[in-house]
Amino acid sequence: MTSAVAPATAVEALARVDALRDTLSAGAETADRTAGFPQQGIDALKESGLLSAAVPAAYGGAGLTAPALAELAMRIGRHCSSTGMIWAMHQLQLACLAPGAESRPLLADYLRTAAAEQHLVASVTSEVGIGGNLRMSRAALVPVGEDCLLEKHATTVSYGEQADSLLVTARRDQQAAADDQVLVLVLREQARLRRTGPWNTLGMRGTCSAPQHLQAVVPRGQVLAEPFSAIAARVMVPLSHILWAAVWTGTATDAFRRAVRFSQVKAARQSGTFVPDPRLGRMHATLTMLRAEVRGLAADFADSRAAEGSPRDLTVPANALKVSASEESVRVAALALEVCGMAGYSEEGEFSVARHLRDLYSGRVMIANDKLNAVNTELLLTGEDFLD
Structure with missing residues (x-):
């Protein structure tokens, strides 16, 4: 404890x-x-x-x-x-x-x-058979006296085996539609987790996001009263994209700093013959933009949460931030690799950016960018001007 x-x-x-x-x-x-x-x-x-x-x-x-x-x-x-x-x-x-x-x-x-x-606390929102759609579930709560039985086959459960509790999406009951979901708190002692596949990935390897089969019996009081659709729109989607983008920006920043340090060492060795690498300026400009985007949307989210009445819908800007950060952070790490050369390509050493690059590629598949762009396109076609 x-x-x-x-x-x-x-x-x-x-x-x-x-x-x-x-x-x-x-x-x-x-x-x-x-x-x-x-x-x-x-x-x-x-x-x-x-x-x-x-x-x-x-x-x-x-x-x-x-x-x-x-x-x-x-x-x-x-x-x-x-x-x-x-x-x-x-x-x-x-x-x-x-x-x-x-x-x-x-x-x-x-x-x-x-x-x-x-x-x-870990999350169990993925599920076999729903095609990565956060807003749909096959699993459903089944009444068992004063409790509820829950069984779910998840495609990924990040750090589920190390977590003290899990937040799980499921249909409200067996008769509910796939999008009529609730969020359920499952304590570790209430859960039976069984790994159903490996976790041996390109990057973000330490998240230990193996697929899991979950069985649990929980009191009804651990089922959140608010529909999951409302929680997702108001909190989960915008805040997840803000925090994910922040992590990726931080990782890209470290890759940039390694490239800067490599260039400083190189300059010290070459003395007056050294020519500054303009790629460092490009990387810095990109990171400045990313940091501003993360901070801007985080401030908008905080203002929306604090405002009385209906919160602002941040779906479109949150999706746009996620797409931008997952792509631009990779470009920064790739430029750092070019600057550092073989020292960056190595898996070891103070100038290595191999892990950074592999980790950052995960952003493109944590909710596929094409899906988010499709959602934004559909919303933009309603005629609203989201650039105001």
């Missing part, structure tokens, strides 16, 4: 991440090499109280808003992509849980426990 005090401010949270830089960086290499969970890095984040960043202060967490969470995701992503992605996905689950705790005492109690003990 871990008992840690959450950071009081966003500045304090960033300082705690900076203090863990060496631990996170060392864990990145091990997780990538072995496709193993970055336990050392996650444990360090737990001990620093950083797993409860998104838990409201009323439940014992830091209560950080989206802009602060995005800055933390960028900072962690610089040191370890897998740890950054795990942290980001975990914070997203907490953000989805928090509003539902107001009407569900069991959820409120769990958030207090999660903050006090630094629980790790």
Whole structure:
């Protein structure tokens, strides 16, 4: 059991991440090499109280808003992509849980426990047979007395085997339509997970996102009252794209810094004959744009959440950010590889960007970009001007 005090401010949270830089960086290499969970890095984040960043202060967490969470995701992503992605996905689950705790005492109690003990929360939204559509489920809740039985075949469950609890999408009941979904909190002791396939991927290997078969029996009080469609539109989709993009931007930033350092060493050796590489300027310009896009949408999300009445629909800009960040971050890492040459191509050494490039390619398949572009195109054809 871990008992840690959450950071009081966003500045304090960033300082705690900076203090863990060496631990996170060392864990990145091990997780990538072995496709193993970055336990050392996650444990360090737990001990620093950083797993409860998104838990409201009323439940014992830091209560950080989206802009602060995005800055933390960028900072962690610089040191370890897998740890950054795990942290980001975990914070997203907490953000989805928090509003539902107001009407569900069991959820409120769990958030207090999660903050006090630094629980790790995973997501089970994927499923065999739905074609990657987040808004559809085949699995359904089955009443069993005062409880509910849930069984689901998931195609990927990131860090599911290491998580303390799971947030699972399912149909409201056996008669419900595929898009009539709810979100269910499943505690580790309530779940039976069975791995149904390997996790040996190109990148983001430390996320340990193997396919899983889930069986669980949970009290009705652990089923969120709000329909999943509303949670997805209001929180899950925009915040996931913000935090994912932040992690990718952080990872690309580290690749850029390695390219800069390589060029500095090269310049010192060549003295007056050295010609500055203009690719560094291109990389910096791209990263400046990405950081501004992440921060801008994070601020819009926070404003929307704080506003009274109907929140702003951020689907189109969130989708656009995800597509842009997943593509442009790869271009930055590719340019870093060109600048560093064989030193960048190597899997070892201070100038290696091989892991960075492999990790960043994952962004294109975490909800396929073509699907997001198709959604945005359909929405744009309604005649609304989303550039205002």
